[in-house]
Amino acid sequence: MAGIFSKIIKGEIPSYKVYEDEKCYAFLDINPNAVGHTLCVTKTEVDKIFDLSEEDYNHLMQFSRKVALAVRKAIPCKRVGMSVIGLEVPHVHVHLIPLHTMEDATFQNKQSLTPEEFKSVAKKIQNCI
Ligand code: 5GP
Numbered sequence: 453m454a455g456i457f458s459k460i461i462k463g464e465i466p467s468y469k470v471y472e473d474e475k476c477y478a479f480l481d482i483n484p485n486a487v488g489h490t491l492c493v494t495k496t497e498v499d500k501i502f503d504l505s506e507e508d509y510n511h512l513m514q515f516s517r518k519v520a521l522a523v524r525k526a527i528p529c530k531r532v533g534m535s536v537i538g539l540e541v542p543h544v545h546v547h548l549i550p551l552h553t554m555e556d557a558t559f560q561n562k563q564s565l566t567p568e569e570f571k572s573v574a575k576k577i578q579n580c581i
Contacts, residue, residue, distance in 0.1 A: 455542065455543045461477045461493065461495055470519060470574050470581075471577075475496075483562050484549075485547075486529070487565065488523050488573055489547065492515055492548065513546075516534065520532045526579070527550045527577070529550035532549065533547075534546055535547040535557065
């Protein structure tokens with residue numbers, strides 16, 4: 453059965469899309485550590501990142517870098533952090549998190565945004581790609 457991120461990629465579940473290419477899809481995390489927290493997901497549903505082929509792993513890293521540079525331009529922050537966790541959703545994804553303090557990297561403090569705010573943040577990042 454398709455997982456939640458596969459449903460998002462297919463458009464069966466809505467998301468605040470930031471960017472996509474033939475192999476990866478980027479969208480805003482619905483429960484962000486910080487405004488602009490973006491997930492870069494492989495279109496192929498593989499659970500663990502180091503099980504990706506070398507080619508797909510390298511592609512995901514290049515894709516994430518491209519999106520991270522746009523996040524950095526669009527969202528005021530000290531730097532963009534990158535995490536790979538996958539304990540909640542077993543489908544390879546890279547977290548790109550605009551960092552202001554160490555707490556932003558800990559997944560303890562969460563921000564709540566209105567749908568309009570999510571749309572506006574996604575648009576700002578899209579415009580920087
Ligand atoms: P992880 O699997 O890396 O521990 O965390 C999964 C991440 O996906 C979490 O930060 C969570 O907020 C996010 N997430 C889970 N379900 C959804 C969803 O339906 N839509 C979006 N945009 N993000 C989700």
